[in-house]
Amino acid sequence: MNYENIFIKIIKREIPSEIIYQDKQVTAFKDINPQSPIHILIIPNKKIRSTNKINKKNKNIIGNMIYIAVKIAKKFHFHKDGYRIVINCNKNGGQTIPHLHMHLLAGKILGKFN
Structure with missing residues (x-):
């Protein structure tokens, strides 16, 4: 699979980003358009377009x-207040970048889904 997107550039550190965590498998960084006071994206370093490509x-x-999300929540002390983990899949699911990514949201009371 040969494609480039903003996430691949962040993983390669070609685009400045506030990286919270990075290892051989996963990179986590602050979202540039946060939907809550704490909004961190967690992405695989391997190119996986969406949850449909999990095999x-x-x-x-x-x-x-998920393990890294919990680790981050504990490190930044919002694990006790609570947080939300969201993965969107494809256009109708709200996925805007064709690379699997998890949203870690916290820092306020999050509304209920309809």
């Missing part, structure tokens, strides 16, 4: 992304 070979990445 037997890469299925562990989702668990690792």
Whole structure:
């Protein structure tokens, strides 16, 4: 799969971004258009377009992304107040960048879904 997007450029550090966490599998950084006081994106470093592209070979990445979300929540002390984890899939699901990503939202009481 050969494609470039803003997330790949952030992973490669070609675009300045406030990276919160990075290892061999995952990068986490502050969203440039936050929807809550704390809005962090967690993405796989491997190119995976959406949740529809999760398969037997890469299925562990989702668990690792959630593990990193919890680790970040504890590090920044919002794990006790609560947070929301959201993954959008494709256009109708609200996904705007064709790269699997998880939103970690916190810092206020988050509204209920309809």
